[in-house]
Amino acid sequence: MKYKSTRGGVAGLGFTDALLMGLASDSGLLVPESIPDVTSQLDDLRHCSFVELAQRIVGMFVDDIDTATLNRLITEAYSTFDHPEVVGWHALDNVTVVELFHGPTLAFKDVALQLLGQLFQHVLALRNQRLNILGATSGDTGSAAIAGVRGQDNVDIFILYPKGRVSPLQELQMTSVPDRNVHCIEVDGTFDDCQRLMKETFADLDYKAKYQLGAVNSVNWARVLAQIVYYGYASLKAPAAAQFSVPTGNFGNVFAAYLAQRMGFPINKLIVATNENDILARFFATGEYALGQVHQTVSPAMDIQVASNFERFLYYYFDEDSERLNGFMSDFAATGRASLDVIPATELFAAVAINQQQTLAAMRDIKTRFGYVLDPHTAVGVAAAQQLCGAEEPILCIATAHPAKFPEAVEQATDTVPTHPSLDALSGLAQRKSSLDADLSAVKRFLAESVPA
Numbered sequence: 291m292k293y294k295s296t297r298g299g300v301a302g303l304g305f306t307d308a309l310l311m312g313l314a315s316d317s318g319l320l321v322p323e324s325i326p327d328v329t330s331q332l333d334d335l336r337h338c339s340f341v342e343l344a345q346r347i348v349g350m351f352v353d354d355i356d357t358a359t360l361n362r363l364i365t366e367a368y369s370t371f372d373h374p375e376v377v378g379w380h381a382l383d384n385v386t387v388v389e390l391f392h393g394p395t396l397a398f399k400d401v402a403l404q405l406l407g408q409l410f411q412h413v414l415a416l417r418n419q420r421l422n423i424l425g426a427t428s429g430d431t432g433s434a435a436i437a438g439v440r441g442q443d444n445v446d447i448f449i450l451y452p453k454g455r456v457s458p459l460q461e462l463q464m465t466s467v468p469d470r471n472v473h474c475i476e477v478d479g480t481f482d483d484c485q486r487l488m489k490e491t492f493a494d495l496d497y498k499a500k501y502q503l504g505a506v507n508s509v510n511w512a513r514v515l516a517q518i519v520y521y522g523y524a525s526l527k528a529p530a531a532a533q534f535s536v537p538t539g540n541f542g543n544v545f546a547a548y549l550a551q552r553m554g555f556p557i558n559k560l561i562v563a564t565n566e567n568d569i570l571a572r573f574f575a576t577g578e579y580a581l582g583q584v585h586q587t588v589s590p591a592m593d594i595q596v597a598s599n600f601e602r603f604l605y606y607y608f609d610e611d612s613e614r615l616n617g618f619m620s621d622f623a624a625t626g627r628a629s630l631d632v633i634p635a636t637e638l639f640a641a642v643a644i645n646q647q648q649t650l651a652a653m654r655d656i657k658t659r660f661g662y663v664l665d666p667h668t669a670v671g672v673a674a675a676q677q678l679c680g681a682e683e684p685i686l687c688i689a690t691a692h693p694a695k696f697p698e699a700v701e702q703a704t705d706t707v708p709t710h711p712s713l714d715a716l717s718g719l720a721q722r723k724s725s726l727d728a729d730l731s732a733v734k735r736f737l738a739e740s741v742p743a
């Protein structure tokens with residue numbers, strides 16, 4: 291399989307080059323040159339374990355790592371999960387919760403970032419190359435990315451996060467990691483400052499090349515690829531064509547679901563569930579993609595206005611026509627809004643914004659009726675499903691985090707404080723972090739002084 295950019299400026303790239311490139315060099319996003327069709331293999335794939343299915347699906351998109359090695363990397367990646375089938379499955383009434391939070395940092399991002407860590411390690415060793423990962427986080431990405439690459443010889447990872455604005459637990463999940471290749475940097479500013487500093491550092495192409503900078507955010511194709519697997523897996527486990535409700539921020543997770551559907555897995559509905567940051571819900575209702583204010587909510591991993599993976603969806607919506615995509619994206623960049631001539635809500639997609647009160651009410655309702663505790667992101671998806679589906683209609687709700695990661699919101703909704711042994715084990719550990727001003731030259735100087743020679 292070869293990869294090309296949504297913007298039309300890159301084509302014919304192998305998988306491992308796509309993995310290391312992250313964002314395409316023409317500022318677009320990398321996508322596969324074709325989408326494999328699994329329709330004729332479904333009966334066979336239905337019998338696969340999660341790891342076997344991952345090996346089959348990822349193998350269809352990778353032809354520059356030999357099969358035995360790729361299969362081993364995939365097995366290693368998922369050996370860190372504490373659920374025997376990697377993905378948990380919890381039936382309530384018509385709602386079935388698909389638990390993706392059984393990895394080392396208790397968020398669904400582990401499913402992709404554990405594999406990314408294995409892939410980086412293998413590819414960099416083979417090429418005798420180093421990578422210095424620079425990332426910005428408002429919470430979950432930082433710890434999951436660190437857990438994916440900690441202790442590796444050829445990688446150092448630098449995570450910028452806003453001082454005092456990530457939860458104490460999320461900070462501890464990052465700063466308590468003792469490996470020397472991990473660098474946590476609290477920035478005196480907001481998450482937007484961190485993201486801007488990261489983007490401006492990457493934009494200095496000489497600096498990026500000199501210090502071999504790489505990215506782990508969800509613009510990296512390998513993250514989307516790893517996420518296709520659980521949609522295929524869950525759809526084959528469901529008794530009828532699957533409907534999914536997906537708590538959405540950067541559109542990476544639900545985009546993977548869309549690709550699984552395009553590959554021929556039995557999926558017939560995707561609910562894009564957002565919190566008050568509703569740019570995507572408005573888009574699917576009206577065809578207009580218009581920037582709004584960022585609202586702080588109880589589901590902070592979804593407090594995003596510009597969803598970086600949305601470009602991949604638009605590219606397919608425009609029938610892989612880069613020129614139409616470029617027109618849309620440049621309108622949006624210039625004015626903060628762009629629109630389609632038609633309303634894009636389709637047979638396949640529905641979207642809805644869920645407010646804070648509805649989120650907390652869903653948590654309370656599910657706890658009361660079933661004794662099951664939702665995290666506030668998963669609750670957005672469940673509330674969306676309750677709003678858009680009939681009471682009898684089966685729906686699979688993607689659970690993106692373990693409730694113990696967000697104890698304040700869970701306590702507010704249910705009067706119980708959820709715990710998890712791996713989070714309890716962090717208390718009292720030594721922390722290690724550096725502090726910087728929200729200043730580009732300070733960040734660049736810090737990186738230059740910290741990367742191994």
Ligand SMILES: *Cc1c(COP(=O)(O)O)cnc(C)c1O
Pocket residue numbers: 397398399430431508537538539540541542543544591592667668690691
């Ligand atoms: C990252 C994250 C999301 C949003 O996922 P996207 O792929 O950005 O749409 C939702 N919930 C949790 C807990 C997350 O960490």
